[in-house]
Amino acid sequence: MSDGMVNILSGNTFVVSDNRGDIEAAPTSPTGMFAFDTRYLSTWVLTINGQRLQPLSIDDLQYFEARFFLVPGGATQYVDSKLSVIRQRSISGSFDEQVTILNHGEEPIDVRVRIEASSDFADIFEIKDVLQKKGSYYSNVEDGQLRLGYERGTFRRETVISAEEPHEVDEHGLGFTVRIDPLGEWTAHLHVETLALSPTADGLRRTLQHPERTKRRMSEDLEEWLRGMPRLYTDNDVLTGTYRRSLVDLASLQYTPLTAEGATVPSAGLPWFMTLFGRDSIFTSLQALPFAPQFAAATLKVLGLLQGTRLDDFRDEDPGRILHELRYGETSAFEEQPHSPYYGSADATQLWLILLDEYERWTGDADLVRELEPQARAALNWIDEYADLVGNGYVWYQPRRETGLENQCWKDSWDSICYRDGRLAPFPRATCELQGYVYDAKMRAARLARSFWQDPALADRLERDAAALKERFNRDFWVEDGEYYALGIDPDGNQVDALSSNMGHLLWSGIVDESRARKVVEHLLGPRLFTGWGIRTLADGEGRYNPIGYHVGTVWPFDNSFIAWGLRRYGFAEEAGIIAEGIIDAAEFFGGRLPEAFAGYPRSLTKYPVQYPTACSPQAWSTGTPMLLLRTMLGLEPHEDHLAVQPALPVVVERIELLDIPGRWGKTDAFGRSRGEGTARRPALRVQYGAETFISRRQRFIR
Amino acid sequence: MATDPTAELFESIKRRKYVPALRNQSGTIRFDLRHDSQVDRWVVEIRNGDIDVARGQDREGHCVVYGEKAVFDRIARGEENANVAFFRGEILVEGNFHLISAIERLFPGPRNAFDPRAARAERMRKS
Numbered sequence: 001m002s003d004g005m006v007n008i009l010s011g012n013t014f015v016v017s018d019n020r021g022d023i024e025a026a027p028t029s030p031t032g033m034f035a036f037d038t039r040y041l042s043t044w045v046l047t048i049n050g051q052r053l054q055p056l057s058i059d060d061l062q063y064f065e066a067r068f069f070l071v072p073g074g075a076t077q078y079v080d081s082k083l084s085v086i087r088q089r090s091i092s093g094s095f096d097e098q099v100t101i102l103n104h105g106e107e108p109i110d111v112r113v114r115i116e117a118s119s120d121f122a123d124i125f126e127i128k129d130v131l132q133k134k135g136s137y138y139s140n141v142e143d144g145q146l147r148l149g150y151e152r153g154t155f156r157r158e159t160v161i162s163a164e165e166p167h168e169v170d171e172h173g174l175g176f177t178v179r180i181d182p183l184g185e186w187t188a189h190l191h192v193e194t195l196a197l198s199p200t201a202d203g204l205r206r207t208l209q210h211p212e213r214t215k216r217r218m219s220e221d222l223e224e225w226l227r228g229m230p231r232l233y234t235d236n237d238v239l240t241g242t243y244r245r246s247l248v249d250l251a252s253l254q255y256t257p258l259t260a261e262g263a264t265v266p267s268a269g270l271p272w273f274m275t276l277f278g279r280d281s282i283f284t285s286l287q288a289l290p291f292a293p294q295f296a297a298a299t300l301k302v303l304g305l306l307q308g309t310r311l312d313d314f315r316d317e318d319p320g321r322i323l324h325e326l327r328y329g330e331t332s333a334f335e336e337q338p339h340s341p342y343y344g345s346a347d348a349t350q351l352w353l354i355l356l357d358e359y360e361r362w363t364g365d366a367d368l369v370r371e372l373e374p375q376a377r378a379a380l381n382w383i384d385e386y387a388d389l390v391g392n393g394y395v396w397y398q399p400r401r402e403t404g405l406e407n408q409c410w411k412d413s414w415d416s417i418c419y420r421d422g423r424l425a426p427f428p429r430a431t432c433e434l435q436g437y438v439y440d441a442k443m444r445a446a447r448l449a450r451s452f453w454q455d456p457a458l459a460d461r462l463e464r465d466a467a468a469l470k471e472r473f474n475r476d477f478w479v480e481d482g483e484y485y486a487l488g489i490d491p492d493g494n495q496v497d498a499l500s501s502n503m504g505h506l507l508w509s510g511i512v513d514e515s516r517a518r519k520v521v522e523h524l525l526g527p528r529l530f531t532g533w534g535i536r537t538l539a540d541g542e543g544r545y546n547p548i549g550y551h552v553g554t555v556w557p558f559d560n561s562f563i564a565w566g567l568r569r570y571g572f573a574e575e576a577g578i579i580a581e582g583i584i585d586a587a588e589f590f591g592g593r594l595p596e597a598f599a600g601y602p603r604s605l606t607k608y609p610v611q612y613p614t615a616c617s618p619q620a621w622s623t624g625t626p627m628l629l630l631r632t633m634l635g636l637e638p639h640e641d642h643l644a645v646q647p648a649l650p651v652v653v654e655r656i657e658l659l660d661i662p663g664r665w666g667k668t669d670a671f672g673r674s675r676g677e678g679t680a681r682r683p684a685l686r687v688q689y690g691a692e693t694f695i696s697r698r699q700r701f702i703r
Numbered sequence: 704m705a706t707d708p709t710a711e712l713f714e715s716i717k718r719r720k721y722v723p724a725l726r727n728q729s730g731t732i733r734f735d736l737r738h739d740s741q742v743d744r745w746v747v748e749i750r751n752g753d754i755d756v757a758r759g760q761d762r763e764g765h766c767v768v769y770g771e772k773a774v775f776d777r778i779a780r781g782e783e784n785a786n787v788a789f790f791r792g793e794i795l796v797e798g799n800f801h802l803i804s805a806i807e808r809l810f811p812g813p814r815n816a817f818d819p820r821a822a823r824a825e826r827m828r829k830s
Contacts (some may be wrong), residue, residue, distance in 0.1 A: 334791070
């Protein structure tokens with residue numbers, strides 16, 4: 001999120017304002033009040049006697065509540081005001097703001113308070129890419145309320161603004177004329193309601209509504225959520241703060257899809273991605289499994305319910321495919337965008353199967369595995385029947401319409417899938433990690449088939465398929481002259497041979513031949529990929545490498561967390577610790593809130609991680625990253641009915657105690673201490689990996 | 704009698720009798736579809752995946768769907784996506800939303816959609 005912006009949110013309803021609490025949306029800036037992917041307020045400006053205000057301080061009270069302390073006058077003026085203003089706002093479905101004016105003087109004062117309001121009803125997709133609106137606007141004043149509206153055929157959205165105190169209202173806002181006694185104060189209560197309306201025979205009726213949660217209820221929910229989480233004790237203050245921040249941010253990103261029967265799933269991130277995503281919700285649920293397994297259950301059910309059942313070119317839907325993204329805005333409603341829902345994801349289906357197995361391993365919830373057996377079978381069928389566009393046993397993707405996503409893997413920007421020399425790969429595309437996920441999904445589904453579906457024949461077949469895939473993959477994707485796995489292959493069978501972070505996920509999936517693991521790890525932690533903070537998306541020296549390229553050079557914390565998990569799977573505990581350490585160190589510079597991505601400059605060059613310009617924050621899978629790193633540092637693995645712990649802590653963390661980890665064992669604790677042995681070796685390792693700044697930072701800690 | 708796509712859609716759902724993917728769903732969905740100043744009523748009952756459809760019954764639904772029959776005729780012919788009609792306000796849903804989401808998955812997709820299986824077979828035949 002851009003600097004100086006203040007966010008409050010509740011599910012897919014959120015407000016982004018400047019540091020005065022004002023909203024003045026420029027066409028391309030994501031400020032405003034949003035709900036269901038529509039901007040309901042694009043102007044919300046407070047003036048006192050015609051003057052704008054300037055901020056003294058801001059309290060982020062809760063994720064759904066903020067308070068601004070303000071005085072009249074521009075930012076350049078010397079502050080000598082006889083009055084000050086407090087704006088306190090909260091969001092819980094609707095938006096409430098209290099404006100309090102304090103008179104610090106000995107004389108009564110007369111003030112004119114004005115709130116200017118308007119809405120462009122922009123679809124969230126129109127904010128990134130401005131379009132001419134096709135419908136018409138209206139506004140009217142009735143019973144002291146200001147009603148702003150937008151209508152296009154049967155599509156109708158309204159913002160209704162009201163106040164409890166006596167006021168004047170016109171089509172551009174509300175005004176109050178008040179006298180405040182010496183040392184007295186006055187408060188106005190403003191209320192903004194967002195409506196989606198459906199015309200029926202009996203007139204307009206409300207549609208697209210979330211059950212309203214009160215502010216008090218939200219506070220209680222947050223406290224209960226925090227109380228229910230495992231408690232972390234560690235000597236590393238950054239880790240403590242980052243963990244705490246993550247818990248609150250994850251709570252804030254909880255989203256109740258209309259289809260979820262009240263359960264919450266992680267939405268993907270503020271401000272662009274406050275909705276249900278297949279991939280993001282699954283990755284975040286995986287990261288959070290040792291902490292909040294209820295996310296996994298809700299994510300599996302919601303995505304299972306909305307699983308593809310038919311062929312649809314516009315939505316890239318196939319039977320058995322797990323959705324990519326769901327949006328409720330105008331562009332969805334009029335099929336200008338395909339998110340109703342859109343299914344163009346080549347990994348969400350495999351990842352859904354992986355989550356189903358991992359969830360059962362942690363929780364022992366066999367009922368859900370049995371309940372979702374039909375969806376799991378359909379998902380397996382999608383992999384074999386619909387995803388192999390070329391007919392050579394791999395998962396491929398290609399959008400069927402121009403509105404579809406070019407890249408249907410997690411690196412979904414247009415230029416992410418390239419050869420060493422920078423050329424883009426032709427369609428269809430098969431990236432390596434998609435195949436790794438298939439391998440893992442089939443191995444895991446085999447376990448489920450044998451243990452819960454009473455189908456040993458299916459289990460045998462899946463294991464045979466997986467073994468054959470592993471063999472084929474290690475032949476077709478291994479770049480002999482560079483000794484690493486290609487980013488992908490093209491339909492002519494050529495390797496898309498860029499060196500990228502994608503092969504880190506292969507370790508997590510288990511598709512890497514044991515004999516090749518060390519080479520892969522050397523690449524991942526070598527100077528071309530490892531910056532000292534984390535692993536770059538694309539290696540320095542590749543044709544398209546750019547340290548601030550979205551998927552061609554930046555470092556993604558979530559990517560690193562899954563690579564760290566993979567490193568542990570293959571026994572590279574120390575290397576996993578190096579990743580954990582780099583990312584935790586980086587978190588310190590972001591106040592414990594890891595962004596979606598940061599720049600891929602070498603750590604020795606910048607000394608601090610450089611934030612990527614338009615990165616989302618908080619973003620769900622970055623928020624989940626510290627949780628997965630805690631898992632990898634402690635070496636937590638469910639084993640039958642107990643939790644196995646195999647700690648391997650990096651140098652900057654001497655002690656981790658994680659208490660009350662939920663799972664099939666009830667609740668249990670995990671402890672880790674650095675063993676001390678090998679410490680002498682570690683600084684040398686760091687220098688080798690181009691991260692000498694660790695040493696000076698260590699010295700600072702010691703002082 | 705002219706064909707009635709909506710009626711055919713509900714009949715086809717009724718003929719499915721059991722949908723494995725809905726085996727943990729139970730509930731009643733009522734459709735009130737307006738046309739020519741009258742309302743056609745369909746009731747779909749799901750009981751652990753078993754599906755039954757009845758016409759014209761005056762029953763409470765855990766979920767009630769209101770709309771023009773013309774919209775449902777288009778949905779039944781694969782010319783309209785039900786979610787999109789809902790986002791646009793042409794369909795109103797009250798009550799348990801996940802039930803209509805479950806039924807919506809049984810509606811037909813667009814005609815003549817690309818089938819990756821056929822394309823793959825073609826590609827393999829050529830190579």
